[in-house]
Amino acid sequence: MPPLRAVPPSAGRPYAERSAGERAEAAPAEHYARLVRLAYLVLAPSLGRNRRVLSAHWLVQRALAGGQGGDPGSAYAYVRLRVLRSALEAGLPLLRFGRPRRTQFPPLVPMVWGLRLFPHSCGADELALEQALAETSGPCRAAHVLRGLEGLDDSEVCQVLEAAGVDDPRAALLEADAFTAPHALLASPEFDPCSLQVRPTDPVRRRRRGRALLAGAGALLVCGTLVLMPGDGLGGPDASSAPLYSRNHTAQQALDPTELRRVPGGLWQGSTRRDFTVWPTRGDRAGDTGLLGRALAAWARPGPAVAASATPGTPDGPPMGPPQLLYAGEVGRAAVALFHDGLRVVRYAEPRNADPSGGAALDFARVDGADAVAASALVVQRRAGRIRYLTAPWVRDVGVRDLLAPHEAARPLARDRHGVTDPVTLPETGEGGRADCRSWQALEMRDGTAARLMTDLGELTPVRLTSGAPSAPHDVAGRAERESWARSACLLPAVRSNGVRSVNSWRYAKQRLPEGEGDALWFCTRADTWRGTGSRVLAQFQAPPEVSGGAGAPAAVAARAEDSPDCGIRRPRVLAGVLWKSDGGRWYVLAAGSRQFAALTASGGVRGRTQGRLLALPAREGVRPRLDGLLADGSRVGSLH
Numbered sequence: 001m002p003p004l005r006a007v008p009p010s011a012g013r014p015y016a017e018r019s020a021g022e023r024a025e026a027a028p029a030e031h032y033a034r035l036v037r038l039a040y041l042v043l044a045p046s047l048g049r050n051r052r053v054l055s056a057h058w059l060v061q062r063a064l065a066g067g068q069g070g071d072p073g074s075a076y077a078y079v080r081l082r083v084l085r086s087a088l089e090a091g092l093p094l095l096r097f098g099r100p101r102r103t104q105f106p107p108l109v110p111m112v113w114g115l116r117l118f119p120h121s122c123g124a125d126e127l128a129l130e131q132a133l134a135e136t137s138g139p140c141r142a143a144h145v146l147r148g149l150e151g152l153d154d155s156e157v158c159q160v161l162e163a164a165g166v167d168d169p170r171a172a173l174l175e176a177d178a179f180t181a182p183h184a185l186l187a188s189p190e191f192d193p194c195s196l197q198v199r200p201t202d203p204v205r206r207r208r209r210g211r212a213l214l215a216g217a218g219a220l221l222v223c224g225t226l227v228l229m230p231g232d233g234l235g236g237p238d239a240s241s242a243p244l245y246s247r248n249h250t251a252q253q254a255l256d257p258t259e260l261r262r263v264p265g266g267l268w269q270g271s272t273r274r275d276f277t278v279w280p281t282r283g284d285r286a287g288d289t290g291l292l293g294r295a296l297a298a299w300a301r302p303g304p305a306v307a308a309s310a311t312p313g314t315p316d317g318p319p320m321g322p323p324q325l326l327y328a329g330e331v332g333r334a335a336v337a338l339f340h341d342g343l344r345v346v347r348y349a350e351p352r353n354a355d356p357s358g359g360a361a362l363d364f365a366r367v368d369g370a371d372a373v374a375a376s377a378l379v380v381q382r383r384a385g386r387i388r389y390l391t392a393p394w395v396r397d398v399g400v401r402d403l404l405a406p407h408e409a410a411r412p413l414a415r416d417r418h419g420v421t422d423p424v425t426l427p428e429t430g431e432g433g434r435a436d437c438r439s440w441q442a443l444e445m446r447d448g449t450a451a452r453l454m455t456d457l458g459e460l461t462p463v464r465l466t467s468g469a470p471s472a473p474h475d476v477a478g479r480a481e482r483e484s485w486a487r488s489a490c491l492l493p494a495v496r497s498n499g500v501r502s503v504n505s506w507r508y509a510k511q512r513l514p515e516g517e518g519d520a521l522w523f524c525t526r527a528d529t530w531r532g533t534g535s536r537v538l539a540q541f542q543a544p545p546e547v548s549g550g551a552g553a554p555a556a557v558a559a560r561a562e563d564s565p566d567c568g569i570r571r572p573r574v575l576a577g578v579l580w581k582s583d584g585g586r587w588y589v590l591a592a593g594s595r596q597f598a599a600l601t602a603s604g605g606v607r608g609r610t611q612g613r614l615l616a617l618p619a620r621e622g623v624r625p626r627l628d629g630l631l632a633d634g635s636r637v638g639s640l641h
Helices: 020-030 032-042 049-065 072-090 124-134 138-148 154-163 169-176 183-187 203-228 249-254 289-300 479-495
Strands: 115-119 196-200 306-310 324-331 334-340 344-351 360-366 377-383 386-391 397-402 441-446 451-455 463-467 500-512 519-529 536-542 556-562 575-581 587-593 597-603 608-611 614-619 626-631 636-638
Touching: 032 049, 032 072, 032 138, 049 072, 049 115, 072 138, 072 154, 124 183, 138 154, 138 169, 138 183, 154 169, 249 289, 289 324, 289 334, 289 344, 289 360, 324 377, 324 386, 334 377, 344 377, 451 479, 463 479, 479 500, 479 519, 479 536, 479 556, 500 587, 500 614, 536 575, 556 575, 575 597, 575 626, 587 597, 597 614, 608 614
Parallel strands: 306 360, 463 500
Antiparallel strands: 115 196, 324 334, 334 344, 344 360, 377 386, 397 441, 441 451, 451 463, 500 519, 519 536, 536 556, 575 587, 587 614, 597 608, 597 626, 626 636
């Protein structure tokens, strides 16, 4: 199936005899099969082939029913855009508090009962492409299909993706570069939802589902009857079932401010643990049952005036029992309460005068498994570009260090008698959340054993910054490590608000640049999360300051990945490359691998091989070579992506 660069005439009524409106309306319909194929390829393979077939037809029919206008080419592009936008929306996850879109649910028509529809199966190449599509994002699939099926160049693909609502079209194109299968496979019968095979569904399973539906309907009828009964609806005081949740004894205790667990001030000194469970109860309103009662009620049943947020992977439900009170007091114009329930830290804030019109805020953060360092501080207030922390009782000294000024000493940061710090300036962020790279204020905390660097990434718990190999990360110390963080700090917004626990920066290679322009450093920065999944990895290329804009110039991101074991304790290796331009105006492909690599190879626009873990090849502007490496054990692996 050749790429569609123009809309050809119909085989029916002579094309020249049609009016402009008729030609515009007919053009998309004449390419119904192509549009259905496009929708089928972009839809998430996790939906299953039967639902993808039905959804693809429904999305195209829905788009065609919306009407078109203009010339045939623009009419086709308009319908294609509607189909693409709907297919991308269909792959979005359903959010608990978000408004669902109609395309996220199975189509009402066409509907097939008792049969399953799927395209004809072909060879191993098509199966491999199907598996590769299943492992990528919707925008990546859309970019690959627009390139291969529609024949659009990269600039046109970006325009279409942006019009379809994709946040970062360039990232989708970069992700699509990983596909190695020829574009001709997209025209295979394997991906043709208009030429189908039919198989019956399992009749035994149908009968079981029918019985289950009947049983569910009966149970729903009984429950509805009980709810409508007078009184509790539970059969009177002698019934064997427990009361409703809101009247359960344990639930009532969790909402009672007098039942809160309070830790005395000196317990942490004699305890074998150093975490949030031994934080003493502090704050000048720790005895204010009105504030604490409102906080617990909002936690259990947040109303419309409560702005709630939770870090990824953090449950936001009510407490299982009476939580531990960490702090209750006034911070600036707000009254704040901090709780800990063993799994989460919860922060409640309201106006200091308890004015209900001012609303309230409720924040959740997962902190299970916290050690003495991770439990060193919590955010107690973030307002107007400034932030205050509540520090642990074992923190002796607190300072503020500008990460972008590695040669300056940390300045002391005052705390009140409860451990609340003076305000600290938040890192300024520009468009898209990228730091402006003029200043990045981080906490430097000392507990008598070491100095720890912690920074705010938009959540309740500050993030620990470390340096070193994945097998032995350590706290940032020394001039060289602070200088490397000065060029990495401005990349931290890329991992912001992701439930991050720590960020480690590992210098894995040093490379002599062509044409004698000094030595470049390669770093791998890994952000690990509290929940264990969702880690983010950035490979950085730091050219010498004299050729890259100075000692404070941010590093270039050579590659990035999410949920990858690379640069971590499970797989402490990495390979990445960049296209670099010398002062003389010549382009080179530079690549570096960690010490596990014995040889590197580049292909696709630039071809070359080198023994060792460093590669430098002459190149042309705009090339996108593919990198892979040979490990010392003989296995071959690709670059970070």
